[in-house]
Amino acid sequence: MSSDPWGRVDETGTVYVRTAEGEREVGSWQAGSPAEALAYFERKYEGLVVEIGLLERRVRTTDLSAKDAQTAIDHLRGQVREAHAVGDLAALDQRLDKLVETVQSRREERKAERAKQTDEAKKAKEELVAEAEQLAESEQWRSAGERLRALVDIWKGLPRLDRKSDDELWHRFSHARSAFSKRRKAHFAALDAQREEARKTKERLVTEAESLSTSTDWAPTAARYRDLMTQWKAAGRAQREFEDDLWNRFRGAQDVFFAARSELFAERDAEQGENLKLKEALAEEAERLLPVKDLKAARAAFRALNERWEAVGHVPRDARPRVEGRMQAVERAIQTAEEAEWRRTNPEARARAAGLTGQLQAAVDKLHGQIDAARAAGNEAKAAKLGRELEGRQALLDQALKGLEEFGG
Known part of the structure; x- marks a missing residue:
């Protein structure tokens, strides 16, 4: 009989593996020594170790889905529990348990990542809808139309949301595009009508010109x-x-x-x-x-x-x-x-000038006499008053004489 820490071979050649639940028969060996029998079944154990190691690397380094990873784990766990091998099978179970935890953790991370991506996609689509609804009221027909076409391409590149949310947002987005298209069509129809009216008016103006x-x-x-x-x-x-x-x-x-x-x-x-x-x-x-x-x-x-x-x-x-x-x-x-x-x-004007001159001369001569009489009587105040009056009459007489000279003297 031969044995090691994880298994033994009895005198009949039966091979056993030791587990926490006790020994389990894994096979028989009749072709060689017990040591060779244990070595053979230990190699089968190493094969399981290699397979589990490969799965661990796939889970860590590839995008293996959680579902496929769990299927592979379950398959390996079945192989471990039914394994015709000698070795620390409990350690393999523990590695598979840890791998399950890793897969579960990856599942949660991916779920969180998908939720984040969904939230970001929803926010992005809501922003696209808001911009489309704003553009629907624009009269910048060319630039707004080009931008709406670009928004469609952006929309197509975003992940889908849940059916209800995606349908609701798409309905608003599509409605905004349709509203803009209707307004633009109506605008250019009106513009065409105006241009046709302008053509008729200008034809008439050209004809007259x-x-x-x-x-x-x-x-x-x-x-x-x-x-x-x-x-x-x-x-x-x-x-x-x-x-x-x-x-x-x-x-x-x-x-x-x-x-x-x-x-x-x-x-x-x-x-x-x-x-x-x-x-x-x-x-x-x-x-x-x-x-x-x-x-x-x-x-x-x-x-x-x-x-x-x-x-x-x-x-x-x-x-x-x-x-x-x-x-x-x-x-x-x-x-x-x-x-x-x-x-x-002019004779009449000359006669009037001569008459006026005579009147003024008579008035001046009279004032001279009155002044002399006042002075003789010693009334200087009266003489002074008459003298001032004389100055005014003399000025008028001088002017009249000058006018008379213009008629030839």
């Missing part, structure tokens, strides 16, 4: 073109495929009209420039009539100059006040000379 392009009624037509331009701007843009062509026709019609007007105005400006030179020469000639010495000759000369002036025609508007002012100044000077001559030669 083209009909006016050959007009020679310069001022009213130019004003009408300004009105048409105001209406053009107010009409808004037509469809892209019509806008440029309509504008080119509209602007082309204006260019034809304004080019013709500019050519005419250039000719007119040149003519008016020559007119200005002629009128400046006439004004210079008229100014040589001043000061007026011979009223009759000056009047006749100015009349002849004025007739030539009227025959010249228009001058540039900005020069008109200056050159006309020179002629008007000469005309006023001649009129002033005429008025002075009339006053000098």
Whole structure:
């Protein structure tokens, strides 16, 4: 008989393993010595050790699922309990128990990780929904549409939640996208209608602009073109495929009209420039009539100059006040000379001036007599009072005499 701490071989060749519950028969050996028998069954034990070690490494280093790991543990545990091997089978059971704890711990960690991922996914989807609902009210049609498409891709990359939560969030997300699409479609439909109306309006404006392009009624037509331009701007843009062509026709019609007007105005400006030179020469000639010495000759000369002036025609508007002012100044000077001559030669005015002068002279002479009488009577106060009155009458007399001199003495 042969034995070791974990098993023995009896005299019949039966092999036993020792366990905490007692000995258990694991096989028989008839082909060699008991020591060889124990060595054989110990190698089977080492085989179990290797298998358990491999499973421990798989659990630690791979993503083996808890379910698969538990299945493998149960399988190995069955092998250990029914093992035809000699060794510390209890130690193998203990290693399997620890492995169960490890698997359970990994299961809890993965469960917690999944819960965390689910919470993060839910939060991420709620944020996507909130952003989508905000974008649903946007009128930045291009950028908002692109962002909503990007949100869909982000959504697809997130883990699914429980069916109820995922469905509810997706419903809100999808509804926001649909609402935005409906608003955008309605906006562009309205915009298309506006552009069609703008096209019709601009067609009408182009037709009128083209009909006016050959007009020679310069001022009213130019004003009408300004009105048409105001209406053009107010009409808004037509469809892209019509806008440029309509504008080119509209602007082309204006260019034809304004080019013709500019050519005419250039000719007119040149003519008016020559007119200005002629009128400046006439004004210079008229100014040589001043000061007026011979009223009759000056009047006749100015009349002849004025007739030539009227025959010249228009001058540039900005020069008109200056050159006309020179002629008007000469005309006023001649009129002033005429008025002075009339006053000098008017008999009635001369008679009135002479009568007034006589009255004032008589009053002055009378005051002289009264002053002399007051002084003779020794009444100096009265004489002084009469003297002040005399000063006023004398001043009036001097002025009247000066006016009389203007009538020739």
